[in-house]
Every structure is written in C-alpha cells, then in structure tokens.
Amino acid sequence: MFRRLHEPAEPVRFTFDGRPLTAAAGDTVAAALLAAGVREVRRSVVGGEPRAPYCLMGVCFDCLVTIDGVQNRQSCLTEVREGMEVRSQQGRRRLEGAE
Amino acid sequence: MTAAAASRDIAGPITHAADLADRYDVVVVGAGPAGLSAAVEASGRLAASGGSVLLLDENPSPGGQIYRAVTRRPRRPDDCLGADYWAGLPLADAFAASPAAYAPGATVWGVEPCGAGEGGAGKGHEPPLVGVSLGGAARRIAAGAVILASGAMERPMPVPGWTLPGVMTAGAAQIALKSADAVPAGRIVLAGCGPLLYLLAWQLLRAGAEIAAILDTADPGQRLAALRALPDFLRSPYVAKGLSLLAQVRRRVPVHGGIESLAIEGDGRAEHVLYRQRGRAGNIAAASIDADCVLLHQGVIPSTHLAAAAGCRIEWNAVQRAFQPATDDVGRSSVAGILVAGDGAGIGGAPHAAVAGRIAALAALADLGRLADADCRRALESLRRERARWRRGRAFLDRLYQPAAAFRAPRDPATIVCRCEEVTAGTLRKTVALGVPGPNQLKTFLRCGMGPCQGRLCAQTVTEIMAEERGVDPSAIGTYRLRSPVKPLRLSELAALPVPPDAVSAVTGEPPAKGPSESPADAR
Ligand code: FES
Numbered sequence: 001m002f003r004r005l006h007e008p009a010e011p012v013r014f015t016f017d018g019r020p021l022t023a024a025a026g027d028t029v030a031a032a033l034l035a036a037g038v039r040e041v042r043r044s045v046v047g048g049e050p051r052a053p054y055c056l057m058g059v060c061f062d063c064l065v066t067i068d069g070v071q072n073r074q075s076c077l078t079e080v081r082e083g084m085e086v087r088s089q090q091g092r093r094r095l096e097g098a099e
Numbered sequence: 100m101t102a103a104a105a106s107r108d109i110a111g112p113i114t115h116a117a118d119l120a121d122r123y124d125v126v127v128v129g130a131g132p133a134g135l136s137a138a139v140e141a142s143g144r145l146a147a148s149g150g151s152v153l154l155l156d157e158n159p160s161p162g163g164q165i166y167r168a169v170t171r172r173p174r175r176p177d178d179c180l181g182a183d184y185w186a187g188l189p190l191a192d193a194f195a196a197s198p199a200a201y202a203p204g205a206t207v208w209g210v211e212p213c214g215a216g217e218g219g220a221g222k223g224h225e226p227p228l229v230g231v232s233l234g235g236a237a238r239r240i241a242a243g244a245v246i247l248a249s250g251a252m253e254r255p256m257p258v259p260g261w262t263l264p265g266v267m268t269a270g271a272a273q274i275a276l277k278s279a280d281a282v283p284a285g286r287i288v289l290a291g292c293g294p295l296l297y298l299l300a301w302q303l304l305r306a307g308a309e310i311a312a313i314l315d316t317a318d319p320g321q322r323l324a325a326l327r328a329l330p331d332f333l334r335s336p337y338v339a340k341g342l343s344l345l346a347q348v349r350r351r352v353p354v355h356g357g358i359e360s361l362a363i364e365g366d367g368r369a370e371h372v373l374y375r376q377r378g379r380a381g382n383i384a385a386a387s388i389d390a391d392c393v394l395l396h397q398g399v400i401p402s403t404h405l406a407a408a409a410g411c412r413i414e415w416n417a418v419q420r421a422f423q424p425a426t427d428d429v430g431r432s433s434v435a436g437i438l439v440a441g442d443g444a445g446i447g448g449a450p451h452a453a454v455a456g457r458i459a460a461l462a463a464l465a466d467l468g469r470l471a472d473a474d475c476r477r478a479l480e481s482l483r484r485e486r487a488r489w490r491r492g493r494a495f496l497d498r499l500y501q502p503a504a505a506f507r508a509p510r511d512p513a514t515i516v517c518r519c520e521e522v523t524a525g526t527l528r529k530t531v532a533l534g535v536p537g538p539n540q541l542k543t544f545l546r547c548g549m550g551p552c553q554g555r556l557c558a559q560t561v562t563e564i565m566a567e568e569r570g571v572d573p574s575a576i577g578t579y580r581l582r583s584p585v586k587p588l589r590l591s592e593l594a595a596l597p598v599p600p601d602a603v604s605a606v607t608g609e610p611p612a613k614g615p616s617e618s619p620a621d622a623r
Contacts, residue, residue, distance in 0.1 A: 031279035052264035056271035
C-alpha cells in the first residue's frame, strides 16, 4: 500500500510468509513490507482483527512479526537483511501459556 | 562521504553489548537533535581529560524521528522533504566527527538510579545503571550521568476504525518517506490538527502523492485562548515559513475545517472516512470520503517511559496537555544523575531540542565536577538566549492546536482505546463509574495498558477519559506507574545479564564470591 519514489539502488531479497519480496538496503522490515504491498502483518490477540504497522517508530507494537524464527520482533525497528524470513503472527501470543 | 563520516567508519558503531565498556562518564539515550548535540557537547568538553561518552539509540542510523535517515538518504536536487529536514545533517556530521561512542539498534529498557541498598551506605552518590539490549544480549552499564533524549511520540487519536490496516499516524508516513523513500499509494486522507499535519501534506504533495482531503479537527474554541500568545508568536521564527506552507497546501488540497467526529470504515482495511462537519452557521453536516490510506495526527507528546520507570517525578503540563518529567532549568530530573533533554522533557521542536541537549550536557559535566563552574555559567548564558528564541511562539501553537475534547476522550463507546488488549472507551467509562481509584487499578481490572506497548498508546487517553468522567483535572488523575524493563526482553537476552552475587548465593547456598561481580557479557 506504499509505493517507492525511486527504484532501490541496492535491492535486498527477503520473504514474507514464504512469498519472495524485494526491499531496499537500509529499510526497516516494516517499511519494506509496506513498500512491497503487504497490507496486514498480524492478527490482534483478543479480537483476531487484521493489523498493520501504525507508528513506524517503536511505540505501538502493532508491527510485531516473527523474524527468522524469533517471535514478537518490532519490525519497524529491525533492519531488513538478505534472505530474512519474516512471518505474520496470528492471534494470541503463544508465549503467554494456558488461558 | 564527508571526512567526519569517514572518521566514524574507522572506529565504527558498537553492535554488541559485550563491546560496551563497563562505565561511561555520560550515557545519552536517543540520537535525535537533543541526544546528538548532548553527545557532541559532552564528548568535546571531556576529550582533553580522557572522559567517555556513549550514545545509545534504537534506530539504525542517527537523526531521531525528525532527522530520520538523514545520513543515509540520497540528497536529490528536487528532494521533497525541505530545508528544515536537511538542517539535521550538520548535526549528524558533528556527532560523527566527535569522540563519542555510538551504539545504534540498541534498546534501552531501563535506567536504575543510584543502586540503593547496594555498594554500602555512606558512599554517597552511586552512579545510575543503564539497562540495554544490543546485538541479542542484555547488559547493565554504569554511567556518571544519564541524559535521556527519548523525544516525542504522536498523541494518540482514538477514533472508530483507527486499528484498521491502512490507518497510520502522520509521523509514520513521514518516516516511510524519509527512510524508505515511499509514499502511500492511492487516495490519502489526512485527519487531525497541528502544524505537523500540514508539513506532512506539503511533503507528500512535493513527492507526488495523491491527497484527497485534509479533515481538520482543530477546536475553534481554542482560538480565543491562543490570542493572548499571538504577539509573541508573530515575532517567532515559525511565522513566515508556517503561513506560506499552509497557503501552498490549501491551494492544492481541499481542507475541511470544523470536523467534530471521524470514523474510519472498511472491510479488513480502511476504505472510507465518515465525518461530521460544523458549518459556519453552526449547522452540522455528515459526509463520507473514500480513502486507501488515512493518516491521523493531533500533535506530539513527550515519551516519558524511561524517565517514569527510573523514578523521575512526572508532572502534568496543562498548556501542552501531556505528562512530562519534572526538570529544572537545565534538565535535571528529580533523580540524581538523570537529566532529560529535548521533546522528552516537554515539546519545543527540533532546533529547541538541539540547544536543550547542549545545556543538559553542560549541567551533567558540572554535576560530575568535570567542568569549572565559571566555564559552565559562561556557556549556559548564550545557550539560554538561543533557547529563548526557539521557545518564542510555542505557547500560541500549543493553545491553538490543543485537540478538542471529543478527540482526546472518545465519545463513541465502541472505540478502541488500548490497541493491544482491545479495551474500548465504553468499557473504560463504565469501569471508572464503578469507583476505580486510578489508571493503575483500571489496568489491573481491564488489562488496559498491559499489552506489549505497555500503555504507550493508551495512557494519555485513559487519563483524559478518567478526568472527564470525574470532572477533575488530569493532574489529579495521574498516569500509569511504570517499571523497567520498559521494553520486552527476550529470554536469550536475559540469559546474558549479570546475576548479582547475593542472588547466586541464595540459590546455591555458597557464600557470595569475593571481588567484582562477573557476568557472561563482562567475562568475554
Ligand atoms: S509500527 Fe508501531 S511499533 Fe512498529
């Protein structure tokens, strides 16, 4: 849902839920996802509603994704790297245990 | 690349917690205008005596939000961001040329004041400890003084539908533009109030984005309140630039004023904005506008999490309508060894923050006995004059753009206030009516503010709602009490934290080891 004003000088390849995408070197993961046309990065933990990065500055935590197997990473504070595997998070945080 | 940037490359930024020293004379948190200038000032003045300064920052490159990515962004002749953005480059270059150590990508999760109870009584002032995660490991480092320059965040603007994909803050769109050279595709609707909303509109237009409308929610009732501060504003550095920017935006975008309510709707994403507008004759008209992207903004408020968790006294600023750490004229908080500079201490804007950072650095060095009183006084004199210049006009802007009550404390009961735990305004109001004493008890009852953002995005609204329901001033309500870690730590990061010898002996039954406490990180 974002478009780039200029083609990235140094493209970086990564995947989102297995789908190959391209970013620009130096992008945060959140910005890279938005610029690659991704609308939704997770489902909310209570209502299961779609969510996407909201603040891009580390405040809202709506950009939480799983990066290279590590859950709950703030994608707006993480720099994208070649070959990164990014996955969306669905619903309730798994680490919270039984409830 | 500038010579300054080249010299930075030789030393290189610190990328792992293990590569940090055990102690620095001054630790600065945040690499926006306040933090950069504090680090430059402190490290420059300490250079001769071999003092050390460390700047810790969450982002991958210096600049904070206002000068975000300023060292990385290619400077094209037709750049859309404007001269005020590029004013950050000399500051970032000065920092790169300074002897200060720099750790980007670092998460500061806590500042512990003066190790009370440890190190023995009678030693007087113990240095604060800064808890930081860097490169996948957590670490506590000691600081002679800590300067918190954690800047501002956007005031939450809870309206129905603000959690839908396609809705972001204006600041987020600006960050995408600065750091990724990207603009929202399709029709953009900007909604809210304040100078930054119009600055973003101006930048987006220059970048070729399609702005369908600006829905201006500014409260006309504030005009009278602002009037008293008008003469001061007219002499301020903001006037000429601000007015020309407004005129340019209005020429190219339909601006709808007098907006009294907003709701964003769509199937799994923002598709249109419904709004109610008060006309000149006082009549109210309802309308709807299609949008692919909705950008919300109603001013900025200090980011106070670190200061609050460190135990700094937090006070209510009635004019700016926000909580801020209580500071003296040079930035000292209520806790010894912890200073706060820039927008994190009260909103003043970027050039003001840069001066405030230098002032706090001088105060910190004077407190540490590393700067002669006379030198400090002399330097402060001219900096105070400069600061006064940037403060001029602020009171007018603060009053004029104080958001209307309906946008501070949502009227519609279904509106989500806590985005993490999905607690609505209606639930909050009902629970307040049951006689809950304060925000901390609301948190316990409703999990409001207990999600991963730790209340960053709902605290302000919770206070506003509670104050409204009770008919009292927000200062009487207060805000969430906070403890470190103020950012979630991963188990693997905790594993690297040094364990105090007492804790080890409590588990093993062995007497505490003699000598300095070791940690996996320190031992490397
Ligand atoms: S988008 Fe808000 S924390 Fe990342």
